[in-house]
Amino acid sequence: MEPVIKVNNLVQKIGRKPLLQGITFEVMAGECLGIFGTRGAGKTSLIHILAGVDRFSSGQITIYGHNIRKTEKFKRDIGLVTQANSLFRDMTVVENLDFIAALKKAPKANVLEMIERFNLKEFLSKPAAALDIGALQRLSLACAMLNRPKLLLVDEIMKDIDLPSRNLILSELEQFSAGGGTCVSAISTLTICDYIDKVAWLEGGTITLYDLQEAQAEWDRQEKYYAEQSGRCHA
Numbered sequence: 001m002e003p004v005i006k007v008n009n010l011v012q013k014i015g016r017k018p019l020l021q022g023i024t025f026e027v028m029a030g031e032c033l034g035i036f037g038t039r040g041a042g043k044t045s046l047i048h049i050l051a052g053v054d055r056f057s058s059g060q061i062t063i064y065g066h067n068i069r070k071t072e073k074f075k076r077d078i079g080l081v082t083q084a085n086s087l088f089r090d091m092t093v094v095e096n097l098d099f100i101a102a103l104k105k106a107p108k109a110n111v112l113e114m115i116e117r118f119n120l121k122e123f124l125s126k127p128a129a130a131l132d133i134g135a136l137q138r139l140s141l142a143c144a145m146l147n148r149p150k151l152l153l154v155d156e157i158m159k160d161i162d163l164p165s166r167n168l169i170l171s172e173l174e175q176f177s178a179g180g181g182t183c184v185s186a187i188s189t190l191t192i193c194d195y196i197d198k199v200a201w202l203e204g205g206t207i208t209l210y211d212l213q214e215a216q217a218e219w220d221r222q223e224k225y226y227a228e229q230s231g232r233c234h235a
């Protein structure tokens with residue numbers, strides 16, 4: 001089976017500074033890849049590159065067999081949730097859903113379905129800017145899913161949200177994968193990520209691939225190491 005995403009020797013420079021230094025990975029259909037890294041590691045940049053929003057310095061990326069430098073066709077199959085919210089903040093919840101559905105040529109029935117699934121009924125006439133972060137992220141994912149994408153690219157969707165929103169989003173992402181959907185999700189913690197199959201640990205511009213348990217074990221190891229180091233410093 002061909003991978004949905006193939007990234008080969010991807011380099012991204014910000015000015016002269018290398019941010020991604022030749023990274024290579026693949027994501028198969030139905031798989032969810034977590035891109036893990038600390039602040040400024042380059043997670044958002046990688047998501048934006050995969051979505052075809054940002055250009056990249058060198059390397060090859062194919063999505064559904066399309067070289068993303070040469071065509072925009074792959075964008076029809078993508079749902080994108082950006083970190084700064086992929087929404088019109090001065091428009092109401094229902095205006096966002098209706099307008100984004102129109103852009104994506106999604107039928108009205110999908111709008112009604114997303115309102116139900118993401119528990120948005122009570123907020124329909126509220127401007128997106130007035131929503132709390134949990135409702136805002138539910139709306140962001142609802143809008144990303146309006147076109148029934150095959151590939152979801154999501155940036156830090158779980159950060160700072162309330163428990164019910166977190167559970168709802170987790171369950172949606174799990175159902176998406178179970179239905180054969182492919183996902184790439186930028187994450188800055190390895191605690192709330194049951195929906196992730198493997199982790200691309202982004203550090204110093206390169207990635208190491210782990211399964212989720214290995215990544216969590218590596219995190220624990222590093223945490224212990226730094227705790228011991230700081231203990232020694234205080235001694």
Ligand SMILES: Nc1ncnc2c1ncn2[C@@H]1O[C@H](COP(=O)(O)OP(=O)(O)OP(=O)(O)O)[C@@H](O)[C@H]1O
Binds near residue numbers: 046
């Ligand atoms: N267009 C740009 N112009 C200048 N600097 C940029 C640009 N895009 C990214 N950067 C820089 O590249 C680095 C990586 O940013 P990026 O947002 O991709 O990291 P991140 O891992 O998502 O971090 P965070 O967890 O803070 O969101 C940061 O230092 C950022 O300031």
